[in-house]
Amino acid sequence: MPEIILHQYPNSPFSEKVRKIFAYKRIAWRSVEQPVIMPKPKLVPLTGGYRRIPVLQIGADIWCDTASIIRKLDELRPQPGLYPRGTEAACHAMNMWADRRVFWSTTPVIFEKLAAVVPKEFIEDRSRMMKGANFADIGSTAPDARRQLRAFLEILDRALSGQDFILGGAFSLADAACFHPVWFLRAEPSAFAIAQKFENLMRWFAQIDAMGYGEVRPMQPDEALAIARESVPVKNLDSAVLDLDGLVRGNRVSVTPDDYAFDPVSGRVVINTVHEIAVEREDPDLGTIVNHFPKIGFRISIARE
Numbered sequence: 001m002p003e004i005i006l007h008q009y010p011n012s013p014f015s016e017k018v019r020k021i022f023a024y025k026r027i028a029w030r031s032v033e034q035p036v037i038m039p040k041p042k043l044v045p046l047t048g049g050y051r052r053i054p055v056l057q058i059g060a061d062i063w064c065d066t067a068s069i070i071r072k073l074d075e076l077r078p079q080p081g082l083y084p085r086g087t088e089a090a091c092h093a094m095n096m097w098a099d100r101r102v103f104w105s106t107t108p109v110i111f112e113k114l115a116a117v118v119p120k121e122f123i124e125d126r127s128r129m130m131k132g133a134n135f136a137d138i139g140s141t142a143p144d145a146r147r148q149l150r151a152f153l154e155i156l157d158r159a160l161s162g163q164d165f166i167l168g169g170a171f172s173l174a175d176a177a178c179f180h181p182v183w184f185l186r187a188e189p190s191a192f193a194i195a196q197k198f199e200n201l202m203r204w205f206a207q208i209d210a211m212g213y214g215e216v217r218p219m220q221p222d223e224a225l226a227i228a229r230e231s232v233p234v235k236n237l238d239s240a241v242l243d244l245d246g247l248v249r250g251n252r253v254s255v256t257p258d259d260y261a262f263d264p265v266s267g268r269v270v271i272n273t274v275h276e277i278a279v280e281r282e283d284p285d286l287g288t289i290v291n292h293f294p295k296i297g298f299r300i301s302i303a304r305e
């Protein structure tokens with residue numbers, strides 16, 4: 001197994017989702033701690049502009065977004081599986097629901113209290129990232145968010161009333177995905193108290209929490225950069241290039257998240273499958289880097305040449 005490096009920070013909920021998958025699949029990994037706000041001078045050369053966390057690195061290949069990270073980890077270590085007994089579609093639906101709905105109901109509830117104590121640089125950074133939204137004002141949406149959060153948690157609690165895991169008797173992607181927003185609530189006691197009212201949810205939470213993070217060793221950011229510099233991206237990609245939407249190998253494109261942190265990454269297409277777009281770029285310090293993105297949740301624009 002190649003050395004698996006995750007760029008992350010301890011309080012990152014989306015990293016928590018991946019950390020649980022490392023634990024479940026017993027994958028040994030290296031942790032590079034990155035800043036919580038911009039600038040991220042030891043991350044952006046690897047990503048070509050993408051600033052979100054987590055980011056997976058293997059040599060000079062970089063996977064952005066938990067969807068492409070988890071797909072890669074599952075390819076590297078298929079067993080134990082993330083999709084027991086035909087639950088794959090349900091897992092992806094739950095994953096999307098947890099990331100895009102449940103998670104966003106937690107942030108106003110948590111930051112209603114925390115906004116007064118977190119550094120103003122954090123508030124400014126997140127307001128810029130959300131393009132126009134004022135993060136300092138997030139508390140004003142807290143009452144609605146709290147109502148929605150409680151309803152989301154009740155759905156999970158009911159699902160867990162007669163079974164140990166969200167989709168049945170075995171751990172699945174749905175558990176890692178639904179765990180991270182509940183875990184994030186622990187950052188603020190009155191927010192976590194909403195979840196603590198749900199008994200089945202808390203039993204499940206304790207069980208997933210106890211899984212830990214697998215075998216992890218820290219790595220300095222400079223070491224990760226040196227690994228990228230000394231590696232070449234994996235080249236046997238031809239079979240993965242399909243002619244979808246008229247995009248073929250060598251087309252110059254830029255890839256940008258469709259929800260927030262709209263930083264485009266530009267390069268030439270090297271992989272274009274139903275689920276993945278990967279672009280090759282030249283970094284002045286690191287040399288050739290390939291950045292992998294999921295199709296779901298990203299916009300691709302073709303540059304005129």
Ligand SMILES: N[C@@H](CCC(=O)N[C@@H](CS)C(=O)NCC(=O)O)C(=O)O
Nearest residue numbers: 012013014036051052053065066067
């Ligand atoms: N859809 C992305 C979301 C990632 C995300 O929003 N991560 C948060 C941290 S948990 C983030 O990047 N926040 C801004 C930052 O850390 O700079 C994924 O699944 O990876």
